[in-house]
Amino acid sequence: MLKSLKMGVLPTIHCRQRSYAEYIKEVIDETIMEKLEIQPFLSASKAFCIADMGCSVGPNTFYSVQNILDAVEKKFISEGFAPDQIPQFQVFFNDLPFNDFNTLFKSLHPEKRYFSAGVPGSFHGRLFPDSSLHFVHSSYSLQWLSEVPPEVLDKDSPAWNQGRIHYTNAPEVVVEAFAAQFAKDLGMFLDAREKELVEGSMMVLILPSSPDGIPFSDVPTGVLFNHLGSCLVDLAKEGLVSEALVDSFNIPMYSVTPREMRQLVERNGCFSIERMELADCRTDPDNTVTGYSIAMHFRAGLEGVIKRHFGAEIINELFERFLERMDDVIPSLLSSNAEGSQLTVILKRKCYH
Numbered sequence: 171m172l173k174s175l176k177m178g179v180l181p182t183i184h185c186r187q188r189s190y191a192e193y194i195k196e197v198i199d200e201t202i203m204e205k206l207e208i209q210p211f212l213s214a215s216k217a218f219c220i221a222d223m224g225c226s227v228g229p230n231t232f233y234s235v236q237n238i239l240d241a242v243e244k245k246f247i248s249e250g251f252a253p254d255q256i257p258q259f260q261v262f263f264n265d266l267p268f269n270d271f272n273t274l275f276k277s278l279h280p281e282k283r284y285f286s287a288g289v290p291g292s293f294h295g296r297l298f299p300d301s302s303l304h305f306v307h308s309s310y311s312l313q314w315l316s317e318v319p320p321e322v323l324d325k326d327s328p329a330w331n332q333g334r335i336h337y338t339n340a341p342e343v344v345v346e347a348f349a350a351q352f353a354k355d356l357g358m359f360l361d362a363r364e365k366e367l368v369e370g371s372m373m374v375l376i377l378p379s380s381p382d383g384i385p386f387s388d389v390p391t392g393v394l395f396n397h398l399g400s401c402l403v404d405l406a407k408e409g410l411v412s413e414a415l416v417d418s419f420n421i422p423m424y425s426v427t428p429r430e431m432r433q434l435v436e437r438n439g440c441f442s443i444e445r446m447e448l449a450d451c452r453t454d455p456d457n458t459v460t461g462y463s464i465a466m467h468f469r470a471g472l473e474g475v476i477k478r479h480f481g482a483e484i485i486n487e488l489f490e491r492f493l494e495r496m497d498d499v500i501p502s503l504l505s506s507n508a509e510g511s512q513l514t515v516i517l518k519r520k521c522y523h
């Protein structure tokens with residue numbers, strides 16, 4: 171277990187996913203009310219089909235899906251449909267096959283107002299038949315790359331990422347390799363969804379971001395990746411893990427900028443951007459984050475990839491160090507740019523008739 175350090179309460183620098191979801195609820199409500207077209211849906215099918223991509227095991231996914239369902243019902247009523255004309259809802263919970271779908275299914279509310287199904291597989295490829303979805307949601311999942319870009323693992327490449335675990339603070343060529351991998355992955359995601367979504371339907375994507383023109387090392391997550399990297403390098407210096415393992419470790423994650431996101435959506439060409447905004451983490455109503463809560467949050471998010479690469483034995487030692495040395499990074503965290511580290515993008519599948 172992590173030791174609990176007596177650490178002062180920091181101003182909010184890293185928002186919890188749930189409270190950001192509360193902020194997002196408003197965005198989803200407004201979007202569905204103003205922009206969802208229900209005509210294309212009505213001619214296509216009898217059930218309104220929602221997919222949550224990268225749903226994990228709950229409970230955030232249940233909350234998001236319920237928000238969408240409530241907003242769609244409200245929209246139907248506002249357009250003059252009688253309650254018995256409101257469609258039935260089918261919800262698809264998607265994640266990778268190793269996700270614990272049993273936990274997810276066991277936690278489904280018995281009185282939920284939708285039919286549910288699990289859909290295992292990578293959202294970088296096709297998961298559904300043509301024109302079968304009416305709403306896609308994905309939060310905090312698209313930042314995960316399908317793989318570490320091969321050149322950062324290649325000792326003979328200028329992009330070899332020796333002594334670092336991410337592109338934060340790395341030479342430009344490393345940053346570019348990660349950006350190119352993200353572009354490829356998001357391209358595949360959009361190509362697949364373009365075929366699966368009914369024309370006129372919508373997609374809400376929420377993901378960690380960096381504001382345009384700010385190096386990742388200046389945003390809170392970048393500062394923390396750097397900190398984790400230096401803890402790992404120290405473990406290697408003390409002989410507790412091999413240096414070669416640290417060199418070959420890279421967190422397969424990318425924080426897209428709004429400008430890049432716009433370019434990638436335009437490159438695909440089948441979606442219009444209805445709304446795109448960077449959120450300030452300080453929308454968190456619970457305005458307190460401690461070193462301990464940051465370390466726990468980080469551990470929860472990264473434990474899986476670290477274990478798969480280094481083995482389970484180093485986890486406790488690594489995160490104890492991470493926590494013990496939080497004091498060293500607090501000044502950089504406080505001066506980092508937390509203005510826009512979460513991006514919300516709302517896309518509409520274009521109609522061609």
Ligand SMILES: C[S@@+](CC[C@H](N)C(=O)[O-])C[C@H]1O[C@@H](n2cnc3c(N)ncnc32)[C@H](O)[C@@H]1O
Pocket residue numbers: 187223224225226227230231264265266269291292293294308309310311314316
């Ligand atoms: C941080 S969790 C987000 C969970 C939830 N959406 C939320 O907002 O709290 C990221 C999830 O994305 C999933 N994921 C990552 N890559 C994926 C892929 N290629 N296809 C489907 N799911 C993926 C992970 O397995 C993980 O459950």
Ligand SMILES: [Mg+2]
Pocket residue numbers: 331332333334335336416417418419420
């Ligand atoms: Mg490395």
